[in-house]
Amino acid sequence: MLDPGEQARPHRHTGAALRFAVQAEGAATIVNGRWCDMRSGDLILTPPMAWHGHINHSNRRIIWFNAANMPLLCALNAYFFEAGDPTDDDFWKVDAGEERIWQAAGLASPEAATVPGCSPKFHYPGAATRDTLAATSAGTDGSRTVRYINPATDGAVMPTLDCYAMRLKADSPTRTRRGAYTSMCLVVSGYGRSRVGDTEFEWGPNDVFTLPSWHWVTHQALGGEADLFIVSDCIVFERLELLREEWR
Numbered sequence: 001m002l003d004p005g006e007q008a009r010p011h012r013h014t015g016a017a018l019r020f021a022v023q024a025e026g027a028a029t030i031v032n033g034r035w036c037d038m039r040s041g042d043l044i045l046t047p048p049m050a051w052h053g054h055i056n057h058s059n060r061r062i063i064w065f066n067a068a069n070m071p072l073l074c075a076l077n078a079y080f081f082e083a084g085d086p087t088d089d090d091f092w093k094v095d096a097g098e099e100r101i102w103q104a105a106g107l108a109s110p111e112a113a114t115v116p117g118c119s120p121k122f123h124y125p126g127a128a129t130r131d132t133l134a135a136t137s138a139g140t141d142g143s144r145t146v147r148y149i150n151p152a153t154d155g156a157v158m159p160t161l162d163c164y165a166m167r168l169k170a171d172s173p174t175r176t177r178r179g180a181y182t183s184m185c186l187v188v189s190g191y192g193r194s195r196v197g198d199t200e201f202e203w204g205p206n207d208v209f210t211l212p213s214w215h216w217v218t219h220q221a222l223g224g225e226a227d228l229f230i231v232s233d234c235i236v237f238e239r240l241e242l243l244r245e246e247w248r
């Protein structure tokens with residue numbers, strides 16, 4: 001959260017993090033010298049050791065959903081943090097820069113610099129996500145789901161965080177599944193109900209809930225469609241060859 005005029009000073013860390021803009025018109029995140037506006041539904045990545053800072057130019061409080069892999073890095077004793085120069089005004093005097101190279105799906109420059117395991121695209125506009133969801137057919141679980149991908153590899157956007165957007169059809173529960181990994185869900189729009197293990201609860205816009213490892217999960221939108229943003233550590237388990245999933 002940033003109040004009008006506030007900024008989070010430049011810094012970087014080994015932790016991978018992301019922001020999903022909830023109410024953030026007028027705010028921006030700078031990632032490795034690229035200006036990323038934070039419009040509603042935008043996803044912005046800050047890959048490991050990417051310099052970043054945030055600024056609120058609007059006259060109202062802005063709010064985003066933040067996810068990071070700090071617990072994993074702390075458990076591995078691999079968390080390092082570097083503060084940037086708070087007096088460096090040039091940090092904020094940037095435009096979208098090389099982010100434009102990765103703007104359009106299906107187009108990539110073979111010369112563009114990439115970092116193994118991390119998406120070279122940092123900014124995934126919400127408008128494109130909504131358009132893609134609308135054009136996508138329902139999958140085997142009954143939802144329309146799209147994965148945010150690294151355009152250089154078609155894999156997960158970062159080495160430890162994997163992101164999805166899910167559109168739930170009204171009053172139609174998703175197929176029950178469980179996985180040996182953890183996910184967090186942000187309700188982007190709509191209302192619904194989820195059953196996670198033995199617990200059932202209802203949710204609405206901006207609610208956040210977790211899907212703990214190896215619990216049976218089903219979601220259902222109520223009274224209309226609902227959109228979820230989901231971030232998961234399943235890619236860690238996949239890379240360690242520990243990924244396990246079951247459907248019912």
Ligand SMILES: [Fe+2]
Nearest residue numbers: 011013017052
């Ligand atoms: Fe940070």
